[in-house]
Amino acid sequence: MRAVASRRRSGGPRVGALGAALVVLAVAPAYATGPQAVRRTLANGARLVVSEQRTLPMVVMQILLDAGSRRDPRGKEGLANLTAEVLTEGTASRSASQISDAVDFIGASLEAAADTDYAALTLTVLSKDLQTGLDLLADELLRPTFPEAELSRRREAVLAAMRASEDNPGSVAQRAFLGAVFPDEPYGHQVAGTAAAVRRLRRADLVTFYRQHYRPEGAIIVVVGDVSATDIEERLVRALKDWTPGGAPAFHYPMRAASPPEVVRIEKPITQANIILGQRGITRDNPDFYALSVMNFILGGGGFTSRLLDNIRTKAGLAYSVASFFAAGKSAGSFQLVMQTKNESATDAIARACDEMQRIRREPVTDDELSGAKLYLTGSFPLRLDSAAEIAGFLAQVEFYNLGADYADAYMEKINAVTRDEVLRVARQYLQPEQLALVVVGNLDQAKVVAAAACTISPES
Secondary structure, eight states: OOOOEEEEESSSOOOOOOOOSBOOOOOOOOOSSSOOOEEEEBTTSOEEEEEEOOSSSEEEEEEEESOSGGGOOTTOTTHHHHHHHHHTSBBSSOBHHHHHHHHHHTTOEEEEEEOSSOEEEEEEEEGGGHHHHHHHHHHHHHOBOOOHHHHHHHHHHHHHHHHHHTTOHHHHHHHHHHHHHSTTSGGGSOTTOOHHHHHHOOHHHHHHHHHHHSOSTTOEEEEEESSOHHHHHHHHHHHTTTOOOOOOOOOOOOOOOOOOOOEEEEEOOOSEEEEEEEEEOOBTTOTTHHHHHHHHIIIIISGGGSHHHIIIIIITOOEEEEEEEEEOBSSOOEEEEEEEEEGGGHHHHHHHHHHHHHHHHHSOOOHHHHHHHHHHHHHHGGGGGSSHHHHHHHHHHHHHTTOOTTHHHHHHHHHHHOOHHHHHHHHHHHOOGGGOEEEEEEOTTTSOOOGGGSOOOOTTO
16 A cells, blocks of 8 residues: 655655664574564664675665554544655754754665555654664654644645545545545544545644654564664664654554445546456455456556457557556555546446456466566566665665565565466455445546446356
């Protein structure tokens, strides 16, 4: 689930760090194919992952905390996001401008961001200035003051972004889709929240959220770059000695009972209808993730090689772009098929999309499609790890979603092991026509989409 809001200080890649007094419980190399790393568990429950990368004199730190928007209380949607936004805007010893000046002076970047599942605090700094950067990071993590003036400024910025998003039909469609698929659930709103809820948020709300969720138990510290594991360990212990356990209990997703799929039509005076067709998806640690990655690449994730683009754009000329994807989260996320087409061709484009979902559920993919998907997915994998920032993000995700220390090797092996029969099985299991919701944003007089236009594939097909 992708980050929606972030707060950056200065330039440079995105990343972060965290710490605590520690007891070493385990040290082991992490990857053969992927980045080498050591893992240690701290005394306060935080996990530390360190990958030495000596090519450049730079260190990237990333702290992941279970403080994403899924933790937003009912009626306070947007609290996790606003807490992250204001976290970096002042501490007990530094004002927002003093923090900004200090970060700029050493040419670093320091930011906080909220995502659906987690929040992250990130530092990128030259190795010679590591201690200064770490002191700033620790100050923001341990001693934020959430000043009223900065809160008001950031709240208005969030609300302004929401107003601007109303002119973006894709954003309008996405917001409606989440509400239709996850009604009254933590995944049912965007990370930024709702305008009504954000207007009600007060400093006391941010302070309470911070005290509950910015705690070390379950937190992940990733450090990548020109530093040794022993050195950074010692620095973190000193810098974060006051970071103690005592936060909120583990999160349990309160999934509601299934309801009939919705057809949501939203009027916008635009020439291109924005369409989302989808349903509940999978958790990121689902063992079928690999087979689904191959299946979805063939269906709609493979760009110009995908079936959806071939049918809807190349053959019919109905859409410039069409794609499908699984937004896999800590809890079951969504499957989405997203496209834009002329209002008048909306029904035809939806029918063609449904035909392709039906076909991939009905018959095995070809050997060429299977081998092409595997070749792309395995060949592009190393490109995700070509910078310290990307390595840090990768390692943090592996830890947060409990994918295993051997994930880099396992990914390659499991993608290559996917068979045509498995692609057919997961398509039938996870593309569930009786659960598909449809959202159409456009000129509704021209885009005459009705409930019958949604997929009518029989569940047995």
